[in-house]
Amino acid sequence: MKVGFIGLGIMGKPMSKNLVKAGHELVVFDFNKDAVAELVEAGAKAANSSAEVAAECDTIITMVPNSPHVRAVCLGENGVSDTAKPGTVVIDMSSIDPVESKKIGAELAEKGIELMDAPVSGGEPKAIDGTLSVMVGGKKETFDKYYDLLMTMAGSVVYVGDLGSGNVAKLANQVIVAINIAAVSEALTLAKKAGTDPELVYQAIRGGLAGSTVLDAKAPMMMDHNFKPGFRIELHIKDLNNALNASHAVNACLPLTSQLMEIMQSLKADGCEKDDHSAIVKFYEKASKVSVEKDK
16 A cells, blocks of 8 residues: 655654555655655655645555644645545544544545544554554544554554544543553652562562553653653643543543643653653652662
């Protein structure tokens, strides 16, 4: 399949490489010329704009930071809608506000362009090894058509419902992850403050009901004070902001999410926004005047 790919960042670059490895003919665009050059070296063709991608491809994947970027790529100057033929399908794999996703989809539909939202979970490591979890909203028949293409980049591809549903599922994922990381941070801080080794507490509880993917992924990072980003705090702030915006649109109450947003804003004020979201533990360490870091 000939596919356009717009957005070659931390996630988009390895995802697009997996498409090339699978034998798809890829046309790519990003403002980062080094990233484009890397994809060209891997076998893709470079384009100079989103419009140029759309002129060549009937299937276009977008992977950009947030709602305004998706709107710019799809509907802005030199955007997809400038040159896309009727029947073009855009698969937006960014994580954005589902309310905005529906609006963009409606505007594209007026031009004969179909939009699916297909955000991903798993971070850079799973983008590299092609085992992302993908949550898809849109027409079921379009999902069925592109299922195999999406599985090229994923370990799991699940249809959630109409357009916007994919992003609702992603926001639900991000709410659960944020609150879980905070719970792990809170528990390890309690252990340290109470004079018990956080590492031994972690080993004691990980096989029980408190055990989770988040606990196993993030507790060791906290205790090593290794905050090299797999998923940056600033990106999680973006996702929680979208979750709160979406919740307000449907009158849903998210008190724990609101609390986590304030914790992350505090960390951003402390200059930690580029850290991995496991650095939520720094908030608790600062408040309790203790460190969960292992003795060296």
